Amino acid sequence: MRASLASSIAVTCATVLALPVSLAAPAAAAVPSALGLPPAASAQPPAPEVPGxxxxxxxxxxxxxxxxxxxxxxxxxxxxxxxxxxxxxxxxxxxxxxxxxxxxxxxxxxxxxxxxxxxxxxxxxxxxxxxxxxxxxxxxxxxxxxxxxxxxxxxxxxxxxxxxxxxxxxxxxxxxxxxxxxxxxxxEATETEATTETAATTTTTTTTTAMTATMTATRTATASLALTGLGAAEAAVSGVNAQLAPYGAAWIPALSKEATELTLPYLPRSQEAKAPAEPQAPAEAQAPAAAAKPYIGPRPKIITRKGWGADERIREKGFVYTKTIKAAFVHHSATGNNYTCGQAPSVLRSIYRYHVQSSGWRDFGYNFAVDKCGNIYEGRAGGVAKPVLGAHTLGFNTNSMGIAVLGTFTKSAPPAAVVTAVARLTAWKLGLHGVNPKGAAYLVSGGGNLYKKGSTVKFNAIAGHRDGFATECPGARLYGKLGTARTSSAKYQGRS
Incomplete structure (x- = not known):
C-alpha cells in the first residue's frame, strides 16, 4: 500500500507542477470538497489583528x-x-x-x-x-x-x-x-498543541483516504490532494497553499524519511537574482560523486510563523533567496533563560519586532529558532524548504542558514532536547541540499572581523556563530555540544 501510495503521489506531483499557476490554483478549489470540508469564502479573510x-x-x-x-x-x-x-x-x-x-x-x-x-x-x-x-x-x-x-x-x-x-x-x-x-x-495561534496535532492528524488521515479514493478523478484535483498530503511548504509552489489556508493548522507536520525523500524532486529551486558564484573546495577536498541514495533526514515538525503569531504587516514584502544551503550556523539569542516554553512564541514575536522595527532589518534575522523544550519554529519568511537569505552571521549569510536557540548558553548548558532538535532540523534541511552534517563547507566571506571580504573559508557543515565572527555566540556550553549535534544529524540522515 505504501509503495502504491508513494507512486501515486510522485505521479500526481509531477502533474501539478507541470500545470501553469492559473490552472493549479483552481485545482485547489476541489480539495475542500474532496476532504469533506466546508467551502471556503471566495475572498480571503482579513489579516487578524496582532497587538504589540x-x-x-x-x-x-x-x-x-x-x-x-x-x-x-x-x-x-x-x-x-x-x-x-x-x-x-x-x-x-x-x-x-x-x-x-x-x-x-x-x-x-x-x-x-x-x-x-x-x-x-x-x-x-x-x-x-x-x-x-x-x-x-x-x-x-x-x-x-x-x-x-x-x-x-x-x-x-x-x-x-x-x-x-x-x-x-x-x-x-x-x-x-x-x-x-x-x-x-x-x-487560532493559541490552540493547544494537543488540539492542533489531533486536528492535523485527522486531516492528514482524511487526506490520505481521499487520495486513495480519488485516483480516477481529474488530474488537477488528484494533484492538489497529493500536494495536500505532502504539506504546506511543497503545496505553496503551485498556489495550492493559499487555497488551503482557511483549513490548515499553524504548523508544518513531520514527514517520514521516505516521504521526505519523495518530495525532493518537486521542491522549487529558488535563487537570489544575483547570487555569487559558489566557492570551490580545494581539489584534494572535493567529495566523490554523491551516492544514489539521498541522505535526507525526516522532516521534523515546524511551528510556522502563523503558529507563533508573526504580524506579516511589519516586515518588508517579498522574499530574498540565496543559491543553496551549504552550512548551518548555530546561535543563541542571548535573550536569557527566564522564559517558559509556553512563552516562546511571545519571545519570538518580541525578537521579530526588535529586529524589524528597532534594528531596521527586513524580517526576523534567523531562518529557524529552537526553544529550550526542543520545539522548532519557522523564522525568516520565504518557505522552510527554500534557501531563504537570512541576517544571522555577518559576512556568511550567503549559502547558509541560521538557527537561533532561544536563551543564553555562556554558562548554562543547553537541554538535551535542544541538541536533538538542532540535529533533526539540520539532518532534513542540509539533506535537501546534499550536505553531510559531519562534513566541511566552503563559503566566501562577505566581510567581517575574522575573515576579509572575498576569502574562501572552510567551516564544519554545522558551525557555531563564533566560527565566522569574533563573538561568544552561541555560548561556550552550546558550542561544546555541536559535535554531538553533527554526529546525531548524520545518523538521522541514514549515514553510518
Missing amino acids: ATQSLPLEPWGDSDRALGGGTDDTGAQGLTRRDVRPFSLVGVVWDDPTAALHGVVQVRTRATGGDAWSDWQDVETHNEEHGADPDTAEGAGRALKGSTAPLWVGDSDGVEIRVRGEEPLPTGLRLELVDPGEPPA
Whole structure:
C-alpha cells in the first residue's frame, strides 16, 4: 500500500507542477470538497489583528553620583534612565544611530514586574554589536533604516524600567532604550498543541483516504490532494497553499524519511537574482560523486510563523533567496533563560519586532529558532524548504542558514532536547541540499572581523556563530555540544 501510495503521489506531483499557476490554483478549489470540508469564502479573510508595540526612549546623561556604575572606572559620559513607570513590555534592548559603530562597554537594566512593587536585580544586556545582521553588500545590509543594536533581553511582563550604560570608549550617538510588547497572538495561534496535532492528524488521515479514493478523478484535483498530503511548504509552489489556508493548522507536520525523500524532486529551486558564484573546495577536498541514495533526514515538525503569531504587516514584502544551503550556523539569542516554553512564541514575536522595527532589518534575522523544550519554529519568511537569505552571521549569510536557540548558553548548558532538535532540523534541511552534517563547507566571506571580504573559508557543515565572527555566540556550553549535534544529524540522515 505504501509503495502504491508513494507512486501515486510522485505521479500526481509531477502533474501539478507541470500545470501553469492559473490552472493549479483552481485545482485547489476541489480539495475542500474532496476532504469533506466546508467551502471556503471566495475572498480571503482579513489579516487578524496582532497587538504589540515598541516604546523608544532616548537615554540621558547619567549624572547622579549616588547611582555610580561601579567597577572602579570613571563614569563620565555614561548614559541611562532612572526608575520610571512605562506601558507594559516584555523585552528590552538598546539601539543607536550608526549601524557600523560599536558599543564597547556595559549595558545593565532592572525591571519591575507588572502589578508589583519589587524590582529585579541588575541584568546585563549583551552588547553583541555588528556580529549579527545582513551582509554589507546586500540591499538589506545597506538599508537606510538600519541601526546599531545590542542583543535583546527577555524580562517578562513588566511596567517599570531603569537602565545604565557605561562605555569603555565614547558611546555611539543616539542611544535609545527599546521596550517591546509582543502582544497577544491571533486566536487560532493559541490552540493547544494537543488540539492542533489531533486536528492535523485527522486531516492528514482524511487526506490520505481521499487520495486513495480519488485516483480516477481529474488530474488537477488528484494533484492538489497529493500536494495536500505532502504539506504546506511543497503545496505553496503551485498556489495550492493559499487555497488551503482557511483549513490548515499553524504548523508544518513531520514527514517520514521516505516521504521526505519523495518530495525532493518537486521542491522549487529558488535563487537570489544575483547570487555569487559558489566557492570551490580545494581539489584534494572535493567529495566523490554523491551516492544514489539521498541522505535526507525526516522532516521534523515546524511551528510556522502563523503558529507563533508573526504580524506579516511589519516586515518588508517579498522574499530574498540565496543559491543553496551549504552550512548551518548555530546561535543563541542571548535573550536569557527566564522564559517558559509556553512563552516562546511571545519571545519570538518580541525578537521579530526588535529586529524589524528597532534594528531596521527586513524580517526576523534567523531562518529557524529552537526553544529550550526542543520545539522548532519557522523564522525568516520565504518557505522552510527554500534557501531563504537570512541576517544571522555577518559576512556568511550567503549559502547558509541560521538557527537561533532561544536563551543564553555562556554558562548554562543547553537541554538535551535542544541538541536533538538542532540535529533533526539540520539532518532534513542540509539533506535537501546534499550536505553531510559531519562534513566541511566552503563559503566566501562577505566581510567581517575574522575573515576579509572575498576569502574562501572552510567551516564544519554545522558551525557555531563564533566560527565566522569574533563573538561568544552561541555560548561556550552550546558550542561544546555541536559535535554531538553533527554526529546525531548524520545518523538521522541514514549515514553510518
